[in-house]
Amino acid sequence: MQLLSELVQIFVAEYPELLLQIDAAVRDGNADGLRKASHKLKGSLLQFSAPMASHAAADLENLAAGNFLKNATSSVERVKMEINSLVRLLEAMVSSGEARANKAGEI
């Protein structure tokens, strides 16, 4: 639980920057930048075993690899939505885990 808590902290601190890079790449038509950022995001999402979020990031990476940036906006929105859900879930997991740990400590 300690490791998960640390990973969530790192992810929560870093993913907004990755989303900003993704937005900028779509806006600027920078396919390579979009591919790298979405790939990196995908890697992190895979580690949390979050298939919906990681598939969304993978789709975005594939669009960038195929230079289909016109269709990227909706995919970006989907990624953001999945990440929001994931982060809420992860934070809830961490909170409940810590509560259980504290309770166990009190006992």
Add this chain to the structure above:
Amino acid sequence: MKDMATALADSQHGKLLRILLVEDNSVDAHLVSGLLRNSPQATECIHTRNLNEALVRISDEEMDVILLDLNLGDSSGYETFDRVRRAAPGTAILVLSGSDDEELANRTVREGGQDYLVKGSFDGKLLLRAIRYAVERKMSEEALRKSEATVRAIFENSLDAIVIFDERGRFVEANEAAAALLAAPRSDLIGSTIHKFAGEGFDREMERMRISQSGRGQFNVRRPDGTERMVDYCFRANILPGRHLGVMRDITEQQRLEDQLRVSQKMEAVGRLAGSVAHDFNNILGVISGHAELLELRGQDESVRNKATKILTATTKASSLTKQLLAFGRKQVVAPTLLNLADVIRDISSMITCLMGPETQIAILSSKAAGTVYADQGQMEQVLLNLATNAHEAMPFGGTLTITLDKADGSDLPEQVPPGSYVHLSVGDTGTGIDPAVQERIFDPFFTTKKTGSGLGLSTVAGIVKQAGGYVVVESAPQKGTKFSVYLPRVAGAPERRVKPAGNGMTNVRGAETILLVDDEEELSNAAAEYLQECGYKVLKARAADEAMEVARHFEDRISLLVTDIVMPGGSGRVLVEQMKEARPETGVLVISGHADDAVHQHGFLATTAFLQKPFTLQSLGVKIRSILDGHKPA
């Protein structure tokens, strides 16, 4: 780099495993570090975020495993793997990727990556197991690679020919030495069969090896140009299924040298035997000729004296034969004198005639006007005999042997001979001639083109001529013949006279001095003593060195001359001479011997001592003794 076996041993004993994690994603990096930290294996995880930083760490530190993300800020995809692999060829690389890209995964593993793990698909247990397997596999690969490199280096650099062939005898591998031995490029050898190079004994040996599956032996290989080389080989069947190993060593030259050594050892033994027989035979001849001389001198009856003369003539002929034997055995005393080679040719011509046989014509064009040389007569005879023998062997179906003797100087001389005045002896034949390629080597010791040759004949000729300050020149044309020309420096002066029997008159050999005669050959000693007593001398006799000193000790008067043999039982004549010179410095010395033993040569004994070679006539002994006693220089 740390040895892989050590790395595995370390990991197996729970020691620290050093891991380089190359990952630009903080979440991923933290996850891997965390998984390793929580595992039972002691690990040290060093994290770098990009390729360049990783390459610096690799060059500075030893790592056991590299966990590598392929997509980094400064490199991506296969290129990342390739650069790390080149920088750390001995380190296990485990790829961690966010892409489940089968093609990329296959490629990295094919090119040396130990594993390809997709992020999110492993937990701590799986990761640690993958790391351990990666280390073990890499260790095995490295051990195999080193072993292969070692075997390959041995294979490529071996001086022995190494070949691997299949069931049909087709070469699968052949090293450079094999290409050299078989005189064919390696590229030609691969795919061709070993049977193509089969020489004498090959089939027999292959059959033997087929049955025994391994072993060693000898056979001949035949090169594409038809020449054969003898090889010592080692064979092992099925070093791999259907792959057979053959190692061959060219022993042609070694075999030739061994054959030559055997021949020369045989020649040496024959020579020793010949010398020994000649020595003993000389003593017997001495007894016969001594008594015949006494008969010739004292015989009242004309018919008896004539018979004695005939015996003497026969012993003279026999003596010339023993001289040849001594020359052959190289036991003759080398005593250069002023010689006219015309005399030598004349003396030896009958023997040459016997050697040649009826199918060979002999032409001798010899002139005494050619002049005098300073050389040993026995050696000159040997030169003539060796050259004549060679000429004879070059004319298997007969021909003409021509021996010429004249003088040569100025423009007569070939370019190999420095300017000067020479006596020119030539021996020519009308035989097969000598191949130009062979001519350069004909004077090399042990070089021969004959199946039964010793390779010593011409080298002996060259040695003798060189020792006499001369030169040998060969001219030859295939199927026309060969001419050997010997150039010996001409010297001023007339040839030394041979000691001639002084007829019946004894005045020139008479004396009244006391002579101590020492020889273990009693009969010879008796004849000599009797003769010397006839000449008026007082003769003391002894059969050994110690006995001679005893006789001298008890004899009170002056002993004018010690006449002694060299090789005798109970002490050598040389020691006796030294002892006598010390005890009786006034006593002169005359050494008589059938052959010059090593002691005589090594100590330069004869240079300062009068010497008479056996067999000798009693009269020549008388003349020699008188000459020494009258104060002439030793000769």
